[in-house]
Every structure is written in C-alpha cells, then in structure tokens.
Amino acid sequence: MTAAAARSRADIGIGRITVGVRSSNEAFLQLLEERYAGFIERTASPDYEFEVELTPPGEGSADDDVRVYRKNGRWQLERGDFCAEWDPAARRGRIRQSANPYSIDTVLRIVHTLVLAREGGFLLHAASAVRKGKAFVFAGVSGAGKTTLSRMAPADADVLSDEISYLRKEAGGYYAYGTPFAGELARVGENLRAPLATVYLLNQGAENRVSSMGKAEAARGILTNTLFFAADVELVQAVFLSALELVERVPVRRLTFLPETGIWELIQ
Amino acid sequence: MNRNRYVARAANVAARMIGGEMMIMSGADSSLYSLNETASILWQAADGVTPLAQIVEKHICGDYAVDPAMALRDAEELSEELARHGILLLSDDPLPDSGPPSKASP
Numbered sequence: 001m002t003a004a005a006a007r008s009r010a011d012i013g014i015g016r017i018t019v020g021v022r023s024s025n026e027a028f029l030q031l032l033e034e035r036y037a038g039f040i041e042r043t044a045s046p047d048y049e050f051e052v053e054l055t056p057p058g059e060g061s062a063d064d065d066v067r068v069y070r071k072n073g074r075w076q077l078e079r080g081d082f083c084a085e086w087d088p089a090a091r092r093g094r095i096r097q098s099a100n101p102y103s104i105d106t107v108l109r110i111v112h113t114l115v116l117a118r119e120g121g122f123l124l125h126a127a128s129a130v131r132k133g134k135a136f137v138f139a140g141v142s143g144a145g146k147t148t149l150s151r152m153a154p155a156d157a158d159v160l161s162d163e164i165s166y167l168r169k170e171a172g173g174y175y176a177y178g179t180p181f182a183g184e185l186a187r188v189g190e191n192l193r194a195p196l197a198t199v200y201l202l203n204q205g206a207e208n209r210v211s212s213m214g215k216a217e218a219a220r221g222i223l224t225n226t227l228f229f230a231a232d233v234e235l236v237q238a239v240f241l242s243a244l245e246l247v248e249r250v251p252v253r254r255l256t257f258l259p260e261t262g263i264w265e266l267i268q
Numbered sequence: 269m270n271r272n273r274y275v276a277r278a279a280n281v282a283a284r285m286i287g288g289e290m291m292i293m294s295g296a297d298s299s300l301y302s303l304n305e306t307a308s309i310l311w312q313a314a315d316g317v318t319p320l321a322q323i324v325e326k327h328i329c330g331d332y333a334v335d336p337a338m339a340l341r342d343a344e345e346l347s348e349e350l351a352r353h354g355i356l357l358l359s360d361d362p363l364p365d366s367g368p369p370s371k372a373s374p
Contacts, residue, residue: 214301215287223293223300233280233295240282240293247286 009049012108013041015166015177016193017115019108021095022103025054030101035101036180038191048111050084050093057098058242068110068230075230077110086111091229106239108162109181117238118170119246125225126199128165128189131157135167135194136267138223138255140202147183148259149202154181161189163229166248167196174250187213198268199246200255201225208263209256218252221242275323275347276316278364281355283311292355301355306332306348314356316363320347 010012010032018041023029033040064080065256075093077084082103086093093111097103113123126139127146132153138149149158150162160166160176163183174196180188200210213221222243228236257263274304277283280295290308292301303311313323325345329336339355356364 216289216291217287218301219286219289219291220302223291226299231296231298233282235300236293236295237282240291241284244284244286244291 009046010047011041011043012036012039012180013043013191014039014108014112014179015116015121015168017048017112018043018046019111020049021052021104022049023052023054024030024177025099028052031099031101032104035105036188038178038188039180048086048091048093050086050095050107052104053094053096055096055098057100059098062100062102062106066106066110066229068114068232070230070232074180075110075114077107079106079122081153082107086114090115100207105181106144107224109227110183111240112166113227113229114169115233116166117235117242120242121167122239122242123179123181123227124164124165124167124199124222125163127162127183128160128178129153130160130176130190130192130194131267133194134197135160136197137167137199139165139199142165142246143203145200145204145216145257145259149257150262152259153266157192159187159193159223160192162187167244169242174246186225196250199250199252201252202256203256204259205256206258207256208258208266209254211254211256215247215255219247222247222252236247270300271360272319272321273344273347274316274359274362275310275319275320276357276362277314278355278357278358285312286343294355296354301350301353310346311350311356314345316357320344341355 009020010029013019060080062081067078075086082097084095126137127150128137147162150159154173160178164181166177166179176190177193178189226243283292294338309327324340328363347358
C-alpha cells in the first residue's frame with residue numbers, strides 16, 4: 001500500500017473481518033481513526049471496501065427505521081441519515097452520508113451481520129467480557145443492566161462491549177470478539193477474542209442468583225436479543241438457525257442480579 | 269365445521285423445534301413465535317394437502333385424550349390465529365408445495 005492510499009482509507013477490523021472505508025475527506029478519516037481506535041488496521045487489501053460520499057450535515061434523521069433489502073443481488077442499506085449499496089460478490093460498496101460516525105457505525109453493524117450470517121455467527125444485544133481466558137456474554141434489552149455489569153467489571157476482566165456482542169462459530173466452538181459498538185459507556189470494547197463459556201440472560205432482581213433454564217426459554221432469550229436488520233427470509237433463516245445452534249452448544253443461564261460488584265463472583 | 273380446510277407452513281419463515289417447543293420466526297419482520305406441544309404437532313403436520321380434520325384425528329386425538337370436535341375447533345382457532353400472523357396458510361383448498369419442510373432438532 002502506498003502512503004497516499006493509506007491516507008485515503010481507514011481499515012476497521014472487527015471479528016477478524018476488515019472493512020476499508022475510503023474517502024477523500026481526511027478529516028472524516030481522522031474521525032474514523034479516533035472513533036475506532038483499537039480496531040484500526042493497516043492492510044493492503046481489506047476484506048470489504050466502501051467508498052463514502054459525504055453529504056452536507058443535517059440531511060436525514062438517524063431516528064428513522066433502518067431498511068435492509070436485496071435488489072439485483074446487491075444489499076441496499078437505508079436510513080434517514082445514510083444510503084448505502086453493497087455488492088457482496090464484488091466485496092465493494094458505496095455509502096452516502098454526512099460525516100457522522102453514527103451513520104457509518106450502523107452500516108458496519110449491518111455489514112457484519114450479513115457477513116456473519118453466512119458463517120454461523122451473529123450480533124447480540126449484549127455486554128461481554130473476557131476473564132481468565134474465557135468469554136462471558138450478558139444479553140438483555142435496553143435497561144436490563146448491560147452497562148451496569150460492564151461498569152462493575154473487576155480489574156482482571158476485559159470488557160469486549162457494553163452493548164453489542166460479536167459471536168462467531170469457529171473450529172472448536174464459539175468465540176466472542178470485542179467490538180467498538182459502544183452503548184451508554186461510550187467506550188469501545190477491547191479488541192480481543194476468547195472462547196465463549198456462558199451466555200447469561202439478564203434480569204435485575206432482589207438478589208444475585210444464577211439459575212438454569214430450559215432450551216426453549218434460552219432460545220427465546222437469545223433470539224429476542226439477536227440483531228436482525230433485514231426483511232430477508234434467507235438471512236433471517238440463517239441467523240435464526242445460528243442462534244439456535246448456539247443454544248444447543250453453549251450454556252445459557254438466567255442471571256438475576258442486584259447492581260452491586262459482588263455479582264461478578266458468580267460469573268464463571 | 270363440516271368442510272375440509274387445509275393448512276400449510278408459510279414459506280417466508282424460519283422454524284425449528286427446540287426444548288419441546290417449535291420456534292418460528294417471520295422472515296418479514298423477525299417476529300418470534302413459540303408453539304406448545306400440540307400446536308407444534310399441528311405445525312409439523314401442516315403439509316398443505318392433508319385436511320385439518322385428518323391431522324387432528326391422526327396426530328392429536330390419537331395421542332391425547334381429547335374430544336375430537338373440541339380438538340378440531342381448537343385447531344381451527346389456532347390455525348386462524350397463526351394465519352393472521354402470516355406464518356401459516358389456511359385455505360378451503362389444498363395448498364401443495366406451499367411451505368418449507370418442518371425441521372426438528374436432532
């Protein structure tokens with residue numbers, strides 16, 4: 001890669017998948033390098049590449065619903081604040097958005113969801129952390145306690161994310177990866193990977209308790225928190241079956257907890 | 269009910285049996301449904317060509333001590349509800365090759 005090429009693209013590596021974001025606007029690229037610090041790579045050839053066309057600020061709203069659908073073999077990704085097209089066969093795409101990192105953040109989440117779906121992985125509304133070489137995932141809707149648990153993580157735990165957990169099926173089992181997709185902590189996760197030991201479904205209560213649960217209840221809990229962006233039957237089927245396979249192979253527990261640091265003593 | 273009705277699994281869903289329940293997800297909006305044991309039996313037997321009454325008689329009345337007329341009435345109500353959610357097709361005519369195969373966990 002030449003120095004000039006390096007300045008025209010930010011390569012963001014998450015879950016061993018590198019997405020190159022190309023722009024002629026150096027300030028935007030600098031913004032990305034800061035936003036995704038810890039996940040920026042230097043590679044000659046990213047796995048996927050997007051050309052960003054920047055629009056004036058204030059165009060469209062990030063509060064609109066996301067639409068993801070296929071048209072002529074290409075994925076169309078749309079929300080008020082961005083419009084993107086991605087050709088998975090060519091591994092290239094275009095994004096039209098303002099210089100807003102939240103727009104590209106959503107595009108990256110969608111692209112990773114689409115890529116992972118083909119590989120038995122998926123993104124989960126969950127905090128996650130690595131402790132003693134094992135990954136623990138804490139799934140729950142907004143307000144369930146993901147950020148609280150992340151904030152209370154002990155010194156020997158590395159937080160992978162306080163909001164969106166990245167799960168991949170690999171030889172030997174499932175692995176959790178760190179992501180820069182931050183929640184209320186507004187802090188990117190650690191760029192680490194570890195074998196997935198347990199998924200906990202969060203439930204704040206009057207005591208700290210880990211309880212077992214049946215496969216069906218576990219499946220409902222996982223599926224409820226799985227990110228499905230596209231109204232696409234093939235994609236939904238792939239992610240659905242991946243989530244259920246994880247339930248078959250990885251322990252899923254109910255974690256009832258008080259917002260106190262002692263809860264981490266139960267995590268193992 | 270004295271007419272034949274036919275049920276078929278919708279094509280745009282993902283479905284799998286896990287933990288004794290049939291989990292079904294709509295491909296249109298990712299809505300999740302879970303069916304209990306008897307509803308799962310109905311879902312799995314919904315091949316589009318076997319009349320609902322025959323499904324109830326063979327798969328439900330044969331295994332459960334239930335009144336056949338009541339079982340059929342319950343099955344029709346369930347079918348209508350699932351049809352409203354778009355995950356089951358309900359018709360007065362056969363619906364051959366209309367849905368995905370049922371899948372069960374190993």
